[in-house]
Structures are given as structure tokens and as C-alpha cells.
Amino acid sequence: MSGATGLMWLSKRETLRVSKLWTQTILAPVISSILFILVFGLSLGGRIKQVADVDYEVFIVPGLITMAMVQAAYSNNAATIFQARFDRYVNDVLSAPMHAWQMTLGFTVGGVFRALAIGGSLLVLAVPLVGVPVERPIALVVAVALGLVLFSALGLVAGIYAEAWDHTTFIQNIVILPLAFVGGVFYSVDVLPSPWHELSHFNPIFYLVSGLRYGFLGESDVNVWLSLGVTAALAVPAYLWAQYLFSSGRRLKP
Amino acid sequence: MFKDTAPALELRGLTKRYDDGTLALENFDIEISAGSFFGLLGPNGAGKTTLISAVCNLIRVTSGDVLVFGEPADTLLARSWIGLAEQDINLDRFLTVRETLVYHGGYFGMSGEEADARAEEMIDVFGLTAKRDVRAPRLSGGQRRRLLLARALMHRPRLVILDEPTAGVDFELRLELWRYIRQLHSEGTTILLTTHYLDEAEELCEEIALIRGGRLIARDTAEGLRDDFGVNRLTDVYMKAMEVS
Numbered sequence: 001m002s003g004a005t006g007l008m009w010l011s012k013r014e015t016l017r018v019s020k021l022w023t024q025t026i027l028a029p030v031i032s033s034i035l036f037i038l039v040f041g042l043s044l045g046g047r048i049k050q051v052a053d054v055d056y057e058v059f060i061v062p063g064l065i066t067m068a069m070v071q072a073a074y075s076n077n078a079a080t081i082f083q084a085r086f087d088r089y090v091n092d093v094l095s096a097p098m099h100a101w102q103m104t105l106g107f108t109v110g111g112v113f114r115a116l117a118i119g120g121s122l123l124v125l126a127v128p129l130v131g132v133p134v135e136r137p138i139a140l141v142v143a144v145a146l147g148l149v150l151f152s153a154l155g156l157v158a159g160i161y162a163e164a165w166d167h168t169t170f171i172q173n174i175v176i177l178p179l180a181f182v183g184g185v186f187y188s189v190d191v192l193p194s195p196w197h198e199l200s201h202f203n204p205i206f207y208l209v210s211g212l213r214y215g216f217l218g219e220s221d222v223n224v225w226l227s228l229g230v231t232a233a234l235a236v237p238a239y240l241w242a243q244y245l246f247s248s249g250r251r252l253k254p
Numbered sequence: 255m256f257k258d259t260a261p262a263l264e265l266r267g268l269t270k271r272y273d274d275g276t277l278a279l280e281n282f283d284i285e286i287s288a289g290s291f292f293g294l295l296g297p298n299g300a301g302k303t304t305l306i307s308a309v310c311n312l313i314r315v316t317s318g319d320v321l322v323f324g325e326p327a328d329t330l331l332a333r334s335w336i337g338l339a340e341q342d343i344n345l346d347r348f349l350t351v352r353e354t355l356v357y358h359g360g361y362f363g364m365s366g367e368e369a370d371a372r373a374e375e376m377i378d379v380f381g382l383t384a385k386r387d388v389r390a391p392r393l394s395g396g397q398r399r400r401l402l403l404a405r406a407l408m409h410r411p412r413l414v415i416l417d418e419p420t421a422g423v424d425f426e427l428r429l430e431l432w433r434y435i436r437q438l439h440s441e442g443t444t445i446l447l448t449t450h451y452l453d454e455a456e457e458l459c460e461e462i463a464l465i466r467g468g469r470l471i472a473r474d475t476a477e478g479l480r481d482d483f484g485v486n487r488l489t490d491v492y493m494k495a496m497e498v499s
Contacts, residue, residue: 001330001363009360017348088344092405095310095338096361097330249314254272254307 006098007106014110017080018117025076025114030121033068034129037061040186041130051188054217061122061132062213063185067177069119069144070151070208073111074176077155078168080110085160090252100247104156108242111152119144132216139224140215146228147208150235151176156242160251179205184213189221204234260324262288262413262444263309268318270304270468278304279468281318286446288323288412291439293459294448297496301468302448303341306415309446310338322413334362337411341418341448343398345390351377351401352386355408362409369408376404380434396427403434413444420454432458452488462488464495471495 018025041057048056084090093103126132134140155168162168183205189197200206201222210220211227220227245251263286270279279301286292294302307313309320309327320327322335345354352373359369377386380400385393393401399419406414416435420428435458439445449455455462456476463473472479472495476488483491 001334003330003363005363005365006361009357012360013346013349013357016353020348083347087347088340088342089346091310091312091338091340091344092346092358093361094312095333095336097333097363098361099330253311253313 001097003098003102006096007102010093010098010103010106011109014080014107015113018076018110018114025072026117026121029068029072029118030125033064033118033122034125036064037126037129052190052219054219055130057130058132058217059188059213060186061126061130062216063180063183063209065119065122065126066147066205066209066212067180067185068122069115070147070180070205071172071176072118073115073148073151074155074158075168075172076114077107077111077152078159078162078172079155081107081156081159082162082165082168085252094249094252101243104239104243104246107156108149108152108239111155112148115148115152116144133218134216135218136215136224138215139228140212142228143208143211143215143231146231146235147212150204150208150231150238153235153238153242157238157245160242160245176205179203180209182206183209184221185209204230207231260288260321261285262290262323263446264319264321264324265305265308266319266321268305268308268320269316270301270308270313271316277468279308282468282470284463284470284473286444288444289442291445291458291460292447293455293462294446294465295450295452295455295462295492296448296465300465302465303417304468305465306338306417306446306448309415310336334409335412337406337409337414339402339406339414339416339419341421343395343402345398345401345405347389347391350387350389351382351393354390354401354405358405358408364409372408372410376408380404396423399423399427399431403431407438411443413446414438415446417448418450419447420449420451428454452492456488464492466496 037057037060041060044056050056051059158168158171183203184200189200189206192200207222207227207230210222211224211231214220214224214227265282265284268279268282271277296302304313308315311328311333322332325332349357355373355376356369359372364372377383382397382400385397390398390401403419420431435445447459461475462479464471472482474482479491480486480488483494485491485494
């Protein structure tokens with residue numbers, strides 16, 4: 001017995017949950033992001049014209065996709081594990097013959113699946129709408145993978161520590177969303193005056209947005225290796241934190 | 255792999271102290287033979303659910319050993335041998351009756367085909383055919399209780415742990431559940447049952463242990479307990495053991 005079958009079924013359960021709630025988990029964030037592209041890109045695009053030699057409506061697409069994906073990865077995993085703890089059906093998984101690493105990975109899959117469904121949908125819609133290119137596909141894949149590991153793991157950690165629903169939404173609304181907004185989604189941080197320009201470099205989402213923007217447009221505010229390095233340096237400990245909670249049982253088991 | 259001569263469950267020096275300082279079990283030893291029907295009686299807070307949770311890897315044990323058919327309880331093999339129906343209804347709200355069973359089977363290592371077939375069998379046995387595609391929150395209390403038991407049995411465990419399976423159910427369902435449990439035992443499954451109903455323990459269990467304050471007070475057959483305590487009814491045994499009379 002290796003636990004591999006259990007991991008497969010847990011992953012399947014997490015993706016099934018996303019699929020069953022698709023209007024809430026996929027459709028709603030896709031619509032809101034497309035509205036951002038239409039409202040900010042196509043209306044403001046007429047006034048702003050270009051940012052770093054790129055049309056404004058094209059410039060904002062990578063950041064909007066990043067913002068939608070990280071929020072989805074985080075909120076999905078925070079909700080799924082919190083709900084499972086709250087209703088205590090998490091016990092069905094915790095008592096099953098699976099290794100702790102398999103539980104961590106299985107619960108992570110849902111957030112990744114949901115974020116990819118949203119990101120993929122947005123890409124499919126954004127290409128005909130604004131003609132966004134994919135200049136560096138490998139960098140894009142690596143940046144997406146690192147970003148999703150980071151925010152899926154953070155979602156799990158938050159959902160495991162949360163005592164109430166509003167604890168998970170608090171982090172999303174007070175930390176992730178504002179950091180995404182000031183992380184260069186709608187502008188290049190190069191145009192910011194000091195000290196905002198320097199402060200932006202302390203925002204982890206800025207590096208993720210830059211990584212994805214490099215993947216899409218072939219250029220970004222900072223070197224792609226720095227973007228990927230910073231995101232990886234956060235993703236690895238975040239995932240290890242989630243893994244520690246499953247292997248030690250802390251917060252999951254009294 | 256499976257040690258035929260090993261007891262179904264062996265607890266050695268099991269201690270559990272919760273983070274708030276509550277000592278739920280203290281140096282607890284017990285051995286339950288394979289194939290037996292064993293009852294665990296005690297008041298709320300006696301340590302019954304803590305004991306079960308320790309066996310099922312649902313709490314962090316402070317110290318001591320838990321062996322299931324000779325294997326440490328935290329190994330994957332030992333976990334695959336245990337089926338648990340918890341006291342409270344803890345069904346996945348996103349899954350239908352059929353999915354609840356199939357996914358549980360999957361978590362416990364069953365292939366899709368095997369899990370599908372077994373789920374249909376359990377749905378039939380537990381009279382849930384009309385509700386197979388209904389999500390758990392839409393089931394009645396009795397149907398949820400039956401689904402909980404079906405889920406515990408889904409992966410054909412060798413040791414079935416039932417934590418107050420008939421708490422809050424009506425008399426008819428109680429008799430129905432008794433019938434399922436008896437049949438299960440007759441097929442060779444070891445059963446560990448906790449209950450507050452003394453008549454249930456006497457009716458079903460071959461052997462009964464009384465626990466209080468995290469310690470084992472007495473252990474024997476119902477008849478043996480009556481003799482040991484010099485009383486005629488199990489209720490009186492319980493009252494004496496718990497020092498409430």
C-alpha cells in the first residue's frame with residue numbers, strides 16, 4: 001500500500017468540488033477579470049496609449065490574469081480545508097492510508113486546477129479581445145507554477161489556522177488583494193516616484209506579476225530570474241509550512 | 255504482513271493530554287481480541303472518543319503505543335484495516351451518497367471499478383437506493399446515520415469502530431443498525447462499540463469495558479460484570495463503577 005490511489009482520489013475530489021461549483025469558482029472570476037480588461041484596458045487604453053512600448057490594454061492582461069489566479073488558488077484552498085475542518089469530514093482523509101505529503105499535495109491540487117481553469121479561460125478570451133502575445137512560454141509556465149504553489153499553499157495554511165470564515169477572507173481582502181493592486185498590475189512601477197518605486201520591490205506579488213508579464217510580453221519591470229527567484233524563495237517555505245501542518249497534525253488534530 | 259495471532263487492538267501505556275492541559279487518557283492499557291465484539295462504556299468525558307481518535311490517527315498521542323493487528327496504528331497498512339463511524343455526522347457536503355462511498359473507497363486504496371461496485375452494494379444494503387444521487391446535507395437524520403455506517407464499512411475493514419452509532423436515532427433505525435452490526439460481526443469483523451445505552455451494550459457486546467476519567471475501571475462479559483459487582487443489572491454495575499450511587 002503506497003497511498004498513491006488515495007492521492008489520486010483526493011485530487012479528484014478537490015477538482016470535483018471546483019467543477020460542481022463552477023459558476024462561483026470559475027465563471028465569476030473570469031467575468032470580473034474580463035470586465036477589468038474591458039473597462040480599464042479598452043476605455044483607459046484610449047488615453048494612456050502605451051506602457052513600456054506595449055498597448056495599455058495588452059499591458060494589463062498579465063497582471064489581471066496573475067491577480068485572478070492567485071486569488072483563486074488561495075481562496076479555493078483556504079475554503080476547502082476550512083470547510084472540511086469545520087464539518088470534520090477532513091477526518092475521512094486524515095484517517096485514510098495516505099502519507100502526509102500526499103494529503104498536502106491532494107489538497108493543493110484543487111487550488112491549482114481552479115486557477116489554471118480561470119487563467120486558461122482568460123487567456124482564450126484575451127487573445128481575440130486585445131491580442132496579447134505569449135513571447136516566453138517556458139518562463140510563463142515556470143512563473144505560473146511557482147505562483148500557484150505559493151498561493152495554494154498559503155490558502156491551505158490559512159484554512160488550517162482559521163477559526164472562522166472571516167479569518168480566511170480577511171487575508172484575501174486585506175493582504176492579497178491590496179498587494180496585487182499595488183504590485184504593478186495596472187502600471188509599470190518604473191513610473192512611480194520615490195519611495196513608492198522602492199517600496200514596490202518589497203511586494204512579493206510584484207515579482208510574480210513581473211514574471212508572468214515577462215512570459216507574456218517578453219519584458220517586465222525586473223529581471224525574470226529575480227522574479228522567479230523571489231517567487232520560488234516564497235513558494236518553497238509556504239509549501240513546507242503546509243506540509244509541516246499535515247505531518248505534525250498541528251491545528252488539524254487536537 | 256497480517257499477523258493472525260495478533261490482537262485486533264492493543265493499547266500500551268496510552269496517554270493523551272490535550273493542549274489545554276486536560277488529561278483524557280492516562281497510561282491506558284487494553285487488548286481486544288481479533289473477531290470479538292467489544293463494548294466501551296463510560297460517561298461523557300471518560301475518554302472513549304479520545305481512545306478511538308488515537309486508534310484512527312485523529313489526535314496527536316502524548317505517549318504510548320497503539321497496535322492494530324500487530325501493526326503500529328499510524329502505518330498505512332494498519333489504517334487500511336480500520337473503519338470508523340464517528341459519533342457526529344461528518345459527511346462531505348459536496349458529495350452525493352454514491353460519491354461519498356466511492357471517494358472514501360478511493361482514499362482507502364480501492365480502484366474506481368472496485369469502489370463503484372462496492373458502493374452500489376452498500377447503497378443497496380443500507381436502503382439508500384432512492385437517494386444515491388442526493389448530496390449528504392439533503393438526507394434525513396436516519397439516512398445520514400446509515401450512510402455514515404456504510405462509509406465505515408466501504409473498504410471492508412477488519413476492525414470497525416462505532417462511536418455511539420445509535421445516538422439520537424429512533425427505535426426502528428436502532429434495531430436496523432443492530433441487525434447490520436450483528437451481521438458484520440458474524441462475518442468475522444472485529445467490532446469496537448462505544449455507547450451510552452447499557453441495553454445496547456448488553457445486547458450486542460461479548461465483552462464490555464467500563465472507563466472513567468481516562469482509566470479502565472472494569473472489563474468482563476455482561477454476566478461477569480454483574481457477578482463482580484454483586485448486582486443483577488448492568489445499570490447497577492455502571493452506577494457502582496461510576497460511583498454515582
